[in-house]
Amino acid sequence: MIAGSVLQCPLHWLIPRHCRRTIVTLVLCSTWSIVRGFSSVPPQTINYEELKDLLKGKSVFIIDVREPWEVKEYGIIQGSINIPLGDLAPALKMDPKGFEEKYQKKMPNKASTLIFSCLAGIRSKKAVDVAGSLGFDRIHHYAGGFEDWKRNEMPEKKQ
Template sequence: MEILQWLIVIIAVVIVVKFFMPTKGISNINTKEAKDKFKAKDVQFIDVRTPGEYKKNHQKKFKNIPLYNLAGRTNELDKSKEVIVICQSGMRSAKAARILKKQGFEKVTNIKGGMSAWR
């Protein structure tokens, strides 16, 4: 019985660590660094918030592809170009970045703090 308890604890720890560890190959930048990337031609900017959130406040460079549609719309993006993702706080965009990496995108960047940190 004691071995089973330890096994459950170890599995739980592995799951928690895996959830909070950054995904390999995903960069994180702040909003100033994101603004600096606006000049680059080989960068795609994606806002993964809902259409309502996007309509209320967004940056013009960002295309709205809501997180719940992202996996089915990656064909609209160029895998050879960097993809920078944003949401309201950085949580959904981090999830979006993981989706993009799993679908074969090489250079994926998440904006820390999201639109809440945008000035």
């Protein structure tokens, strides 16, 4: 009889009063994180050696968020996709076929590892925020950017 009456009572009666506010806060924060698309995995800032190691993996995309004229003039990290920062959000929301037609590369999915690069690390840091807000959670920021890459390797010139 007691067990039956416990099942019929409102849920808040079962939770001690001092715990209710904490539980409500946790639920609201978790819900807000899901709605905003934030990841529980923070973006990671990587250096040249870490970039080289990551590029050996599968489903890894390096996205250069500089403007096309910068890429043509200075070069690009081999295998990168050039998506200017202002075009990044729409590009990551495209259908895969449209993405492949526009960028001549397979489109990353939410499980892909994304590495953002620019000239010196400013725009790529903003790109990390954009990708995170769209639900990508394997995000890396190559802080040294193209200048660091150029110090370590010869860039690939785009035609």
